[in-house]
Amino acid sequence: MRLWEMLFVRATVAEAETTGRFRRIRLRAEALRGVEWRPGQQVRVDVGAAGALTPLLRTYSVWDRAGDAVELQALLHGDGPGARWMAAVQAGDEALISRPKGDFVTRPAAYHLFVGEETASVAFGAMLRALPAPERAASRAVVEIAGPQDRLALDGDVTWVPRDGDSAADSKALVAAVRQMELPSEPGQAYVAGEARTVQAVRQHLVRDRGWPRRSVLTKPFWTPGKRGME
Numbered sequence: 001m002r003l004w005e006m007l008f009v010r011a012t013v014a015e016a017e018t019t020g021r022f023r024r025i026r027l028r029a030e031a032l033r034g035v036e037w038r039p040g041q042q043v044r045v046d047v048g049a050a051g052a053l054t055p056l057l058r059t060y061s062v063w064d065r066a067g068d069a070v071e072l073q074a075l076l077h078g079d080g081p082g083a084r085w086m087a088a089v090q091a092g093d094e095a096l097i098s099r100p101k102g103d104f105v106t107r108p109a110a111y112h113l114f115v116g117e118e119t120a121s122v123a124f125g126a127m128l129r130a131l132p133a134p135e136r137a138a139s140r141a142v143v144e145i146a147g148p149q150d151r152l153a154l155d156g157d158v159t160w161v162p163r164d165g166d167s168a169a170d171s172k173a174l175v176a177a178v179r180q181m182e183l184p185s186e187p188g189q190a191y192v193a194g195e196a197r198t199v200q201a202v203r204q205h206l207v208r209d210r211g212w213p214r215r216s217v218l219t220k221p222f223w224t225p226g227k228r229g230m231e
Ligand SMILES: Cc1cc2nc3c(=O)[nH]c(=O)nc-3n(C[C@H](O)[C@H](O)[C@H](O)COP(=O)(O)OP(=O)(O)OC[C@H]3O[C@@H](n4cnc5c(N)ncnc54)[C@H](O)[C@@H]3O)c2cc1C
Pocket: 042, 058, 059, 060, 061, 062, 073, 074, 075, 076, 077, 078, 079, 080, 081, 082, 083, 084, 102, 119, 120, 122, 123, 168, 220, 221, 222, 223, 224, 225, 226, 227, 228, 229, 230, 231
């Protein structure tokens, strides 16, 4: 066994199912039992060829977690080793994955605001589901999507923003949707994720136009044109 393989968990694909452009993949491994996971955290998946000398890693949020399993929702965005691997994987296949980690998790706040596109909606789903009911009721989510087929089942008050054929990169539609929102005068806690330039634009709007403190806007760039595997 190679050194890097010891840092990963060997999991078996228990289920793989495509709905719209999302492929839901349930991975099981005895070594995942009892491992801590905070909603919003992610795993890294080796999407390289079996037996390769080095891993080819891509990052995916954990959509759900129970017992010895983690469930992912991969957006089949087009061409990339991650998207190709996720599209091809079938129940019974093996996968090397890391244990969940990351700091894109909810913080104590008067209310929560989630902003992003399809890829970010995976983390948002897990985060919203885990909020106590009154906190979830006071939360808002704004999610840009290519079309209705890409709506994940998110708990709570979600505004879906269709991008009408435009690119998800440097999206004007998402910032415009946040700009139009009526929010309480006091800042809440925002979680902004997805395409890197759009994330920056939303953050700028909240900080510059709405006067939110920087620490109240937690950002996480997930991908951007021309870059491969952002984490
Ligand atoms: C913390 C974190 C959590 C993430 N969670 C998820 C998740 O739950 N589900 C999920 O699907 N993705 C998630 N991502 C994004 C995912 O890791 C990237 O989309 C990754 O680039 C996919 O790898 P790839 O090999 O398919 O493409 P890459 O080889 O990495 O990228 C090639 C090119 O494809 C394009 N591209 C990449 N992603 C997208 C996209 N989403 N839409 C349009 N074009 C794209 C870009 O032009 C990029 O340059 C997450 C990323 C991070 C950092």
